[in-house]
Amino acid sequence: MRVPLTWLREYCDPALDVHGIEERLTMTGTKVEAIHHHGVHELEHFVVGHVLRAERHPDADRLTVCEVDLGAARPEGPATIVCGAPNVAAGQDVAVARPGSVMPDGTKLKKAKLRGVASEGMILAEDELAIGSDHNGIMVLGELLPNAQLTRGGALAEVLPIATEVLELEVTPNRPDCLGVYGVARELHAATGASLTPAPWNEDPGSGGPLEGAEAEVRVECPELCPRFTARVFHDVTIAPSPPWLKARLMAAGQRPINNVVDITNYAMLLSGQPLHAFDLARIAGRRLVVRRAHDGEQVQTLDGQTRTLDAEMIVIEDGEGPTSIAGLMGGARSEVQPDTSSVLMEVATWHGPAIHRASWALGLRSEASSRFEKGLQPEQCLHAQAIATRLMIELCGASVMPGTIDIGGEGPPPLSLPLRESRVQDILGVPIPRVRQAEILNSLDFATAEVPGGLDVSVPPLRRSDVTREADLIEEVARIDGLEKLPATLPKRRNAYGLLTPTQRLRRRAIDALVGRGCYEAVGWTFAAPSIADRLQLPAEDERRRPVVIENPLSEEQSQLRTMLLGSLLDVARHNVAHGEPDLRLFEHGTVFRWKDDKLNEHRSLAVLLCGKLAPSDWKNHSAASDPPAADLFVAKGLLEALADTLRVSDLVFASEPQPFLHPGRSASVSLGATPIGWLGELHPLVAQTWELPGAACFEIDLDRFLAHASRPDYLDLIGYPPLRQDLAVVLPEQVPAAQVLDVVRAAAGKLLADVRVFDVYSGPQVGEGRRSLALSLAFRASDRTLSDEDVTPVRERIIAALGDLGGELRG
Amino acid sequence: MIERIEALRAQGQDAVAAASTSEALEELRVRYLGRKAELPQMLRGVAQLPPDERGAVGRAANQARQALEALIDARAGELGAGELETQLREDTVDVTLPGAPVQPVGRMHVLTATQRLLEDIFLGLGFTVLEGPEVESVHYNFDALNHTPTHPARARTDTFYIERPQGPQPGSPEELVLRTHTSPMQIRAMEAHPPPLYVVIPGRVYRPDSDATHTPQFHQVEGLAVDEDITLADLKGTLLAFARATFGETREVRLRPHFFPFTEPSVEVDVSCFHCEGKGFLRDGTRCYLCKGEGWLEVLGAGEVDPNVYAYVPTTDHNAPGYDPEKVRGFAWGLGVERAAMLMYGVPDLRLLYANDLRFLEQFG
Numbered sequence A: 001m002r003v004p005l006t007w008l009r010e011y012c013d014p015a016l017d018v019h020g021i022e023e024r025l026t027m028t029g030t031k032v033e034a035i036h037h038h039g040v041h042e043l044e045h046f047v048v049g050h051v052l053r054a055e056r057h058p059d060a061d062r063l064t065v066c067e068v069d070l071g072a073a074r075p076e077g078p079a080t081i082v083c084g085a086p087n088v089a090a091g092q093d094v095a096v097a098r099p100g101s102v103m104p105d106g107t108k109l110k111k112a113k114l115r116g117v118a119s120e121g122m123i124l125a126e127d128e129l130a131i132g133s134d135h136n137g138i139m140v141l142g143e144l145l146p147n148a149q150l151t152r153g154g155a156l157a158e159v160l161p162i163a164t165e166v167l168e169l170e171v172t173p174n175r176p177d178c179l180g181v182y183g184v185a186r187e188l189h190a191a192t193g194a195s196l197t198p199a200p201w202n203e204d205p206g207s208g209g210p211l212e213g214a215e216a217e218v219r220v221e222c223p224e225l226c227p228r229f230t231a232r233v234f235h236d237v238t239i240a241p242s243p244p245w246l247k248a249r250l251m252a253a254g255q256r257p258i259n260n261v262v263d264i265t266n267y268a269m270l271l272s273g274q275p276l277h278a279f280d281l282a283r284i285a286g287r288r289l290v291v292r293r294a295h296d297g298e299q300v301q302t303l304d305g306q307t308r309t310l311d312a313e314m315i316v317i318e319d320g321e322g323p324t325s326i327a328g329l330m331g332g333a334r335s336e337v338q339p340d341t342s343s344v345l346m347e348v349a350t351w352h353g354p355a356i357h358r359a360s361w362a363l364g365l366r367s368e369a370s371s372r373f374e375k376g377l378q379p380e381q382c383l384h385a386q387a388i389a390t391r392l393m394i395e396l397c398g399a400s401v402m403p404g405t406i407d408i409g410g411e412g413p414p415p416l417s418l419p420l421r422e423s424r425v426q427d428i429l430g431v432p433i434p435r436v437r438q439a440e441i442l443n444s445l446d447f448a449t450a451e452v453p454g455g456l457d458v459s460v461p462p463l464r465r466s467d468v469t470r471e472a473d474l475i476e477e478v479a480r481i482d483g484l485e486k487l488p489a490t491l492p493k494r495r496n497a498y499g500l501l502t503p504t505q506r507l508r509r510r511a512i513d514a515l516v517g518r519g520c521y522e523a524v525g526w527t528f529a530a531p532s533i534a535d536r537l538q539l540p541a542e543d544e545r546r547r548p549v550v551i552e553n554p555l556s557e558e559q560s561q562l563r564t565m566l567l568g569s570l571l572d573v574a575r576h577n578v579a580h581g582e583p584d585l586r587l588f589e590h591g592t593v594f595r596w597k598d599d600k601l602n603e604h605r606s607l608a609v610l611l612c613g614k615l616a617p618s619d620w621k622n623h624s625a626a627s628d629p630p631a632a633d634l635f636v637a638k639g640l641l642e643a644l645a646d647t648l649r650v651s652d653l654v655f656a657s658e659p660q661p662f663l664h665p666g667r668s669a670s671v672s673l674g675a676t677p678i679g680w681l682g683e684l685h686p687l688v689a690q691t692w693e694l695p696g697a698a699c700f701e702i703d704l705d706r707f708l709a710h711a712s713r714p715d716y717l718d719l720i721g722y723p724p725l726r727q728d729l730a731v732v733l734p735e736q737v738p739a740a741q742v743l744d745v746v747r748a749a750a751g752k753l754l755a756d757v758r759v760f761d762v763y764s765g766p767q768v769g770e771g772r773r774s775l776a777l778s779l780a781f782r783a784s785d786r787t788l789s790d791e792d793v794t795p796v797r798e799r800i801i802a803a804l805g806d807l808g809g810e811l812r813g
Numbered sequence B: 001m002i003e004r005i006e007a008l009r010a011q012g013q014d015a016v017a018a019a020s021t022s023e024a025l026e027e028l029r030v031r032y033l034g035r036k037a038e039l040p041q042m043l044r045g046v047a048q049l050p051p052d053e054r055g056a057v058g059r060a061a062n063q064a065r066q067a068l069e070a071l072i073d074a075r076a077g078e079l080g081a082g083e084l085e086t087q088l089r090e091d092t093v094d095v096t097l098p099g100a101p102v103q104p105v106g107r108m109h110v111l112t113a114t115q116r117l118l119e120d121i122f123l124g125l126g127f128t129v130l131e132g133p134e135v136e137s138v139h140y141n142f143d144a145l146n147h148t149p150t151h152p153a154r155a156r157t158d159t160f161y162i163e164r165p166q167g168p169q170p171g172s173p174e175e176l177v178l179r180t181h182t183s184p185m186q187i188r189a190m191e192a193h194p195p196p197l198y199v200v201i202p203g204r205v206y207r208p209d210s211d212a213t214h215t216p217q218f219h220q221v222e223g224l225a226v227d228e229d230i231t232l233a234d235l236k237g238t239l240l241a242f243a244r245a246t247f248g249e250t251r252e253v254r255l256r257p258h259f260f261p262f263t264e265p266s267v268e269v270d271v272s273c274f275h276c277e278g279k280g281f282l283r284d285g286t287r288c289y290l291c292k293g294e295g296w297l298e299v300l301g302a303g304e305v306d307p308n309v310y311a312y313v314p315t316t317d318h319n320a321p322g323y324d325p326e327k328v329r330g331f332a333w334g335l336g337v338e339r340a341a342m343l344m345y346g347v348p349d350l351r352l353l354y355a356n357d358l359r360f361l362e363q364f365g
């Protein structure tokens, strides 16, 4: 909210400059986001002048050459000023900007020659001073300021509000009472101790009771959305421009002056926080207003000429001819105040905040009024605004107010009384605040207090009704005004507390470190996925990954689903980097993936790796084509996954040939822990690679939670006391027998003594015959209680050879 | 015989002294001491000599052989050392060439690195790390955190809702949302553990905002401490420790009153600007760009746990005796990981964090 400082100081004027005020407001909870300067600079150059003579410019029809008496400001005699305004004339008192003036937009005025005539400044129109928006002519001060003492050469700032600082405030949602200048003044009063004038609504020229004359009738059909509706009637209204002081305040607060009646509604809103709406009484069909819920699909034409479609959670105000406005959001053209308006119905109502918030977003209609209503205003504020407006309608529009007020709903519930224990303040804050000071603070915020044993009884003012409902809320009030900067910095006792990551958290860090240590870059992708990803990954219709978790209100179609796997985001990252000239990629990501399992939403952490291009840069030592760094393929990805398993002591990792729709059919595998599938591994299907504009890639993705759950805790084994016995074995087998099966058979045949077996060479060629290949196995035997001899191992070796024979294998060499 | 032996010995000694390479020396070893050389032949022939000559000749030949052997070994040592030296000198490489093969270096993402740092700071202060679901129920995300039924944050404009064809009615506590903050874990943590409780909760959160300063997903580190005597001053001390660990040991913090539904009092926490040392302007007199002249950086929101929140935590076997607002007090905070990372490393644009451009990734972690 924008609060002109000169306006604020009218109610509370502490002996502080703008930065002092900024500091006090910010540190007590009303953050000053920015300080703006509104209006002109270098005020000493702006003076009142008197036009002695005004003659047409010899060479320009539209320009007038004026002799302007600037009194003491120019003792050597009148200044010559060329003026382009049509209404300038001899005998006028005018506003003059002399050379050296700095205008609101920052331009500095200099002496200038206009069509050959030297001009010493400018005679000003209101828009040039940013105190109004009219540019039809210069300001004739005698007419605008009939009661002002105008001295030739006198400072213009004495008679017109031509410059003010403006505070831009962040008002938190619990403080709609601070959405008006007077509410902010009360905060400033509490924060500084400077005195506060009585509320500007304390004196109300209008009156309560039934409206006299039965000139208008109001019915509220949805009191749950409209807790209070008030209206007053004014006659003998003269529509005219507002006086300069009013225009200037609105301009400084960021509102454009329209005419006196509309300006009064805006002014009263800015001061009290409560929006108002002025109807031309004569244009209200049937002089009858009905407040009701809109019908679903009901269409209303608003002031801006657009047709809006409403629903039953929105509120319309209608007259005898149908809807005239959308409550809280926008008035209708039909009953708007016009230049010929002579009778006004001033409506001030309380609307249900969330309903206004929702409607405002749904219809894309936001205004100063709606942003106040949506915070939830208190019914009492209606009459605050009525009182301010009534006074100004009489003063500025010559209006007479009809006795009485239409008032449906009335005031809110009576004030709440809350106990505040003196000791509880210290318990919560950690420092004591004396009871007297507590009472002083609360009183300055308009709370009534009474001493009771152990503390205070506190009565909550109506404007704070929704925010302050408990002792804790009172303590906050006391704490923020007394000053949080006074709090010491202490540490809690931390009873029973110790800081330690869980084993899973530590393992997850280790997994990331292992991949990083092996040259991988971690990406952090989007949880959101596009529906098109299923097609791009060639998922068949029955694939469960085609039934993702869907966001009901996504930002866009492209971000409307939650990812079921990380591969998509890694592919996106790969495409981005390949397109930016980085063909060699080692990427990984870990993050949450989401799926429906029956009717339950399942989320778990996934880990995916994508390798693309060369695994390392070429180097000067090995530059021949044959020794180029290896390129990414299934086995490199598998090696990485195996290394990860080894790092975390995850045993029982099983790979089996198994297709995935997005992988090369001959180069894809399932990854399991024992019999539990946890993911896949393979090379990207060329068509999928093409979709992402990649030359190809090797990837894997696993359920990280399950993987980590399988990590074993280290436990000491004596591997040193009795060294292992190592033997090699080469066996020729039909080539369709998978290596994993061979190893399984060897392990099963060998029994306990076999500590390790691995494939260290693979050969196929003429020496082993068509359709066959040779696997070279390295075997390690170990016993925990003795050093093994060849004799110990010979029967084991024979069992292994026999078992391999059953697979169709024969020993080689 | 003896004369011949002495002659061979003298001859051998001269030859060994003259040998200039290990190769030549090895030839001499063969010539004088090899199987077919004269001296060893003589030694083998001692048995055929008349008995009275055997002793003298044998001794002389043996001495000569041992002497030559020792001489050759010594000389070989001398020559070898010199030759090795020469050979090593010839083996010199250009040590300024790059290492090979090149070992590829990986990087952790800056968000992960920052999150770890934050976790570690609070681990050091005695907090444990909890994690929780990213899809939450309205109950945990809003209701139990004291959001009024009409709180604007619940609106579909402010929260992502999960579509469920046969799901609960809008507004039901069973409705699912992408959590808008890590705060739901405050409730889950209290449900699972009795007081005292000291936890931090890092994690990804979501809000439907997308512009220069908002991404629809971001990360927070939530903190929660509940004990019998927690004060707002304890919150200040804890966050001061965080600020100094993260942004430098001369940092200060200030608490500004603010509003959050689930804390009371609520505060925003500013850390004194580390770029201008809290002065607001730089040594050359220009305004500090980082804090925009304020001297303070807004870093997080916090407060004392609102007493209403405890009422949402049912007492169960897990957390007995439960959370009674008259018996326990606590503080909580929510800290943005992106904001911390951007401040710490001077990252100018939030969107860089999610672009995953290698030229960005390689700079951190």
Ligand SMILES: [Zn+2]
Residues within 6 Å of the ligand: B273, B274, B275, B276, B277, B278, B279, B280, B281, B288, B289, B290, B291, B292, B293, B294, B295, B296
């Ligand atoms: Zn700074």
